[in-house]
Amino acid sequence: MPDNSTSPLRALTPYQPNKVLPIVFAVLIALSLSIHTFQNFRYRFWRITFFLFNANIVFMTGWILRAVFSHTPLNLPLYIGQTILIYAGPPIFAAAEYNILGRLMQYVPMHTPLHPGRVVIVFVYLGALVEALTGAGAGKMAASTPGTDKYINGGTLIAISLLLQGVVECAFVSMVALIHYRCAKAEMLPRNIRIVCFTLYGTSALVLLRCVFRAVEAFTTYTHSCFSGYCGSTVTNEWYLYAFEAAPMVLYTLWLNVFHPGRFLPRNSKRYLDIDGRTERIGPGWIDERPMSLTVADPFNWRNDARGGQKYWTSPEKYTVCEDGSFALGSASNTSAAEKKQYVHRAV
Incomplete structure (x- = not known):
């Protein structure tokens, strides 16, 4: 008799999971992780992009588990593990952007609407x-x-998280656009900032x-029609998962490898760009001397100047x-070789 143990009708997914693509994407993410790790050591930029490293680990592990799950589609622990990790990867990827924005804000403090540290903390907490x-x-x-109260509650939580992440990303893009606009208006838009x-x-x-x-997947999954036996194509066709979940996140991490922020922004958070758009100086950095209770109650320091009231860039x-x-x-450059060369130059 034929073995129907891997039949899609008996599996935990409405399709027979692909056995090759999870391995392909796990390898791609592992390759990107290796490049990113090398660049972080080269530019010593771990403090800024460690979220990208963590996201790669989580996302890669999720696809490795999915590769194993594709051979045992009735294995519930594997199904739960790969589902959670694949879902969890993108929000961590997004968190990597927040630290990069914070370093950009420290680099051009005169065009920053709010305290960089506070902005990053708020974005990270929301993430x-x-x-x-x-x-x-x-x-x-x-x-x-599917159809049980527990399943619907889980779907509701995911829907809320998707909505919240979308709002956070829109707010993030708006913040980047504001800084971009202010730098362009002040003619302080060199290549690295662009x-x-x-x-x-x-x-x-x-x-x-x-x-x-x-969001589309969630809408089609949690409808009564899906519970009664008919689901939309995003649920019943696996290729959507690879085209709109795996591929975008792989492109995300590869993009940040090609344009690693360690090549374009200083590692030192006190280093900032002067108003001439060329000279860089070492300033005091952002300092908030208020009591802890006030920083918690008013993280953006609205009570005084929104940017901390320091404006050290006005006295270059x-x-x-x-x-x-x-x-x-x-x-x-942030590389150790560049600093060593500079040290030798000064000694001479």
Whole structure:
């Protein structure tokens, strides 16, 4: 008799899972992770892009589990694990953008509407909330039967997380666009800032594309018609998952490898671009001397100046000019070799 153990009708998915594509995407993500790790060591940029490293690990593990699951489509623990990890990867990828925006804001503080540290914290906290809702929802769905209260509750949590992530991404893009506009208006838009801004636009578009796909999938999954036996094509056709979930996130991580922020922004958070758009100086950085209670109650410091009331960039003569070149002119670098060369030059 034929073996029907892998029949789609008896599996946990409405289709026979592809056995090759999960391996392909796991390898692609592993390759991107290797490149990113190398670049982080080269530019010593771990503090800014560690979320990208973590996201690659989570997403890659999810596709590895899916590759194993494709051979045992009745294995519930594997199904739950790959579902949660694949869902959890994109919100962590999005968090990588927030730190990059924070470093850009520190680089051009005169065009930053709010305290960079506070903005990053708010975005990261919202991202953490998205991650928590996504994980909880995916876990409930994977461990329950369609149509049950537990399944519907899980779907509701995922729908809320998708909506929240979409709103956060739109707010993020608006913040990048505002800084981009202010730099252009002040004629402080060198090549490195343009590249960082367009990179953030592109990666955010990929995250939003994934959100739209998951929202459509959620809508077609949680309808009564789906529970009664008919689901939309996004649920019953696996290729949507690879086209609108796997591929955008792989492009996301490859994009940040090609245009790694460590090539275009200084590692030192106190290093900023002067108003001439070429010279870089070492300033005092953003300092909030308020009591902890006030920073919690008013994280953006609305009570005083929204940017912290420091405006140290208005007195550039007080701060040292960076002698190792300029990221705006493409003559500075975060590599240890560049700093060693500069040290030898000073010693001579």
